[in-house]
Amino acid sequence: MTSYPGGAAGQGGPIARERGVAAGKFWAGAVAAALVTALSALVVTLIVRAFDLMPIAPPWLLDTTVAVRFAILGFIAALVAAALLYLLLATTPGGDSFFGWIVGLLTLAAVVLPFVYDASTGDRIATSLVHLSIGLPILGMLPGVGDRAAVWK
Secondary structure, eight states: OOOOTTSOTTSSSOOOOOEEEOHHHHHHHHHHHHHHHHHHHHHHHHHHHHTTOOOOOOSSOTTSOHHHHHHHHHHHHHHHHHHHHHHHHHHSTTHHHHHHHHHHHHHHHHHHGGGGSSSOHHHHHHHHHHHHHHHHHHHHHHHHHHHHTEEEO
16 A cells, blocks of 8 residues: 555555644734834835925824824734735735735835825835835735744644
8 A cells, every 4th residue: 555645554645634723823913023014114215204295194192293193004004904914814815915915906006195185206206215115014924924924724
């Protein structure tokens, strides 16, 4: 009788295995990615402010600076994206591919969105750059977190 990797002797083929996600490892990586995203938004906001441009910030948290508002927005966006990735990995075949498309298209929309605002062209471009500094770390880091947190059942 032949023994197959992952299968029992004499079954004629390997046993199908499902991919799961180690929740603790995933969420630790997601929080780390959210911190990097927040720092990315903070740094890019400070850079565009150094060029005397004013990104169009979200109107909430009025007692904070524009840079802090974008950092908080980046942190929250990364955690929401992590929840989406976790859901897709747990329920959808090829969930990481769908995640890439969803986040990529949302990032593109966020980069184009400032051009519908009534503001100077420089401020619109600055806002687009800050939005891009939020979307790219999410798109770049979270799929890796999902891959590294994968477990086979």
